[in-house]
Amino acid sequence: MEITIRGLRKVYPNGNVALDGIDLQIGRGIFGLLGPNGAGKSTLMRILVTLMRPTSGEVKVGGMDLQRQRGRIRRLLGYLPQEFAHFPRLRTYEFLDYMARLSGMRSGRERRRAIESILHEVGLFEARDRMASQLSGGMKRRLGIAQALIHRPRILIVDEPTTGLDPEERIRFRNLLADISSGEVIVILSTHIVGDISSTCNQMTLLNHGRIAYAGPPEGLIEKARGHVWQITVGDRDYVDVSAKYPVIATVPGRDGWAVQLVGEPPEGFPALPVEPNLEHAYVYFMEYVLQEKVEDALR
């Protein structure tokens, strides 16, 4: 099963070009989608989950055209949207049962087994009788994940899945994704948390202004940043100059001042130690120096 995207464009009625000719091939495994706000990630996700029609281009899922065989493709999908906080007046297990039935699970026994299993997997078994609207934020997120997975979809598309989860839950979720992706499942993960991509994705795409800035394994992006990540130690006064001139990834206070990690060329006037780049470094380097885009402070 593969998702093939050719020349995908989406122009909104107000003239905003959200996607500008996307070509992608997504195979089995976990595919990460990264990019700043307004890059077109959500638009791409919504097109893939059949919530939105593209302006032009083609998307094929397992050889099926997304526009013509929407119904069949929907049977393969599991989707977790970014906002998933408001539920009808249903209990947790009722909600899952509803979603399972809508997904095509006709057998009551099969559904019961699936619900029990997924509740255990996401850690909601104890809360199965609670009204879905009465769950905590993290529990609601887990419920969202559960409903996306209950019918064992062939394609799982998750948007910011670990938002609101504590570290333990986050690790659990990554493990869950890894388990899922070991089968013949395509997982598309859109996130701001670079760590989610680095720890789970075998392929990724970096979107910027509706175009693909990078597509490939995360290691490829990281490689681009090799030799461009430095650590220097600065005093208070210099810190301000340095942070104004260079994209600072991390700042750790030390005895001798601030240990600052930054990307780009080695800063003048400071002894700089090369740092083994990670995906976060690579992202910032790529955005700032390759694409010449100012990376939002929020990313740091």
Place this chain on the structure above:
Amino acid sequence: MSTVARYERLALRRSWFLRIFILLGGVVLFVVNLIKLTHAQISPSWPMVGLPALIPQYSLRLINLGQSVVAVFLAVDFLRRDQRLDTSEVVYTKPVSNLHYLLGKAWASISLFLVIDLFFLLVVLVFNLVSKEARLDLAAYLQFLVLLVVPSLLFVVGISLLVMSLVRNQAITFLLMLGYIALFLFYLKDRGDHLFDFLAFRLPVVKSDIIGFDQPWRFLYHRLAFFLAGLSFLFFSALLLRRLPSSVMERWVAALAAVILLAGAAGAGWAHLRVSDREGELRRRLVSLNDRYAGRPVVTVVEHEITLEHQDRHLSLLSRMLLRNDGDSLLPVLLMNLNPGLRVREVTDAEGALPWRRELHLLHITPRRPLRPGDTLRLCIVYGGTPVDAVCYPDIDTFRAPHTAEEYKIPSSFGYVTPRYVLLTPELLWYPVPGTTFSRADPSWYRKDFVRFSLRVKDHNGLRPVSQGMTEETDSGMVFRPRVPLPQISLSLGDYVKYSITVDSLGSRKRDSLVIRVFAVRGHDYFAGSFPELDVDTVRAILRDFILRYEERLGLHYPFAELSLVEVPIQFHSYRHLWSAAMENGQPMILYMAEHAATLWEADLRGYFELYKKWYVNWSREQYTDKELMAMAFGAFLHLFRQETGNFDFKQKAGGGGSLRELPNPYNIFPQYTEYRLFVRSGRWPVINRILDAYLMVPLVGEGNQWVRMYNGLSPDEKANMRLQEKSFHDLLASSRPDDILDHVISLKGRVLFLMLKAHMEDGTMVDTVLYRWLECNAFRAVDFGPLADTLSEMAGFSLENYLDEWFYGTRLPGYLFTGWELMKVKQEEREKYLLKFRVANPEGVGGVIEIEPATRGHVPPSQLLVKAREAKEVHMLLDKRPFRIEVNTFLSKNIPMFQRINMPMFIREGKVDYVGTRPVALAAFRTLPEGTLLVDNEDEGFELEEPGTEGLFYKLLQRSKEKGEKYAGISWWAPISWTLTTGDMFYGKGYVRSAWFVRSGKGNRKARWKIAVPEAGYYTVYYYLDRKYYTWGRVGDGTEYLFTIRHGEVTEEVSLPLRYTKAGWNSLGGYFFPADTAVVELSDKTFFRLVVADAVKLVK
């Protein structure tokens, strides 16, 4: 779809909004059914006791209305939530089609409401079962749920979703939908044949216990239209759902389904409208044919033997008739009328088949030889089919208007041929009758023959036939043979149970006893054994007493040996034609009563009993036994049969007030004594039979309901007088639609005709003596008016024929002026008597008759007084007893009010009798005021009214125009917000009309102004005319006063008139000096009293 519905329903069930609705709905139904079905208010609702299907129907109507509002809210809410929340996105990515999704959501609401409705119905059912009086019709619960609720719910959910899909704003959608509901509830109502009434709130649908639903297409098309429209809107909403469809085919399917369903809805709606259109076309054709052929000479039916076979919805009939040509011209073609639903198969005489042709309801038969005057012919007609009741009442456009029982609207129909029941009355034209039916072109179409009927009935459905006459069971069916010739015959077939009672000792008459039978449908015998307080002998005695008293007042005896009360379906309704006092509910020897007497609260004897008991125990010192109370209740029921009018038709007017119409009483037994014993023919004055009936009814009806007059501002008789001044009697009959006013025109004309005769005779009672004797001698036949007219003319020395021409074709009316009322105590032959003096003048060009009735302790018969054209006279009447009031009836005249009361003073002087009788006086004196008196009445030129120029929009909307043609309105507690003209004998009138303007009290921005020309300067006392009678419309405390402004010369003075201390008539506002100029007296609307009356003002030097 079922998945979506299941879980959406589950979520909805947990909604607090819905829970509140269930709770409130349950409470409302509990309270409503507690009131309607228990003795919480004396007794259960009588129509509900009579018609068990009304019980669930009533509650479902309420439920339907309430839940429509809730359904609107819930339906739009789900779309709103879908738009706003991301949770819906996870559903949108599921493999469910838009159609299934939307239909699932809609079905969730609808099915949930249906379940809730079943719960509500359970509440109703409990009351139904617990109630001792109410019977149970379980099927009706489900039938009305399907009929009323399902289409309404589907429609309201569908249209709400569609509007929300288009408007995409919950608040606006909600407002639009509520607006639509309010629009049809309060404004559109039943317009367009209830086409906007998706709730069937006003749609007349009723399930009879006898025949179930009658003519179901009248409502089934309507419900189907809304059902299909609702479905169609759901499909359209699916198309507009903001979600990419699962497939292209899905959109096409939804679009196609939506269009087909909408077309189906339109078709059903069109079929619904066509029902009345088709009927209208049939009736127009019918009347048009009647107009073409009316007035042609026709045969008389001497004998008519009918054989009828009933099977399911089909009748097979055979009529053997003996016909005679009683006219003076040759009859080459015999014209008859017969219901067009009954097809003629064959017409034969003794020698064989005769040629015939049919034109809708008309049957033209060509005899072998033209029928000469005096010739007879024996004819046989074979026909059959199912009669259509659209031929009934062609003179009444609104014949299909529903009739009512309390607040329930009952569809009107006029005949039935069903497997379980048959009702055939002459209005249905179920057997051939000579001539045409109703025609506007020639009123002589109306005629009746007294026929020797016999009726043989064979029924294949095991039903019992009921008709007139003696009965005989034969192998070929039940045979009915009336003992006397009758003008018509009727038949009902049903699962009847017979009860009878014989009332004897009815005094000196041809028959000393009367058999009263009741034919009640099995299971409807609530009256048998339910009143242990009354034994048979007591019932007999009460009946005897009723009959004797009625006949004593009427002056006639019941002409038949029996009277049957026969139960008919609730849908059966009758109207009174202009030309007849009878209604279809009253047939010779038979009264057709609505099933279980459900429309007659008088028949709720137990309820009346409880009411009387409560009254007398709580409010009266008099103590009655249960037997006496029940006898009173039974007496109240019997009173129903002697009333000329029954219910009232009330119409609310915007801005205050309303109009009230008295409806004729279909159970009035009067026609049994007159219409069915004699028919009076007159080619020249075709309505003479009705006129005679109207006159004979006078001893029974009295002067009518005065409070009706007060409510309307004019009595029906006064309205009749006003019409007669515009059109002649003949033209009114020819051109007008029947209404209660025309009834009064006829009644008034009849009364005056005979009063004229009486007024010309010294002993007016001779008219009645001759008339009644003539009636007794001419029973059971049709006679010409000519001989009677000649006899009466000779007796009165007055040409009735000449008078009748003016009476029938003229538009002039007399007008009477009265003055000089005085009562004196006199002595005659050593006995104390009273001399009443007054003056009366008739300045008009045509004479008339008035009636003077002194009201004393003990009855004094009224005296008729003839007042010729341009005559004035002084009248002296000698009375044995002192009257406290004189009642004057001016009948056919320009006077308004027609009926006046003149109160006699408490203190009277002693005098002498100079003469008794009348003496002429000068006519001129009546029109002049005493010297030194200047008077301006509200009808004069010097009177004007002032109102604020512009009212707020709210008030403008309230102020709809008065009823077309109505100059006057009724004075009532609910006073109007702008000046309104009314009449009454409590007001002053210089001429024939005693009127005044009135308005609700306000802040002083409305005024009435009298401008009086003062020719000679001097001191004058200002008087204002005021009568205390209308103080019933408000409280009069010490501070209650009217405020006047009097302008005399340069000076303006404010004067108040304390209402508590006024006297009836002229009240002084003080003396002032007026220059030779125009004096102005102004009355403000600023007062604590409820209303302000502007009548007349005078200045006396």
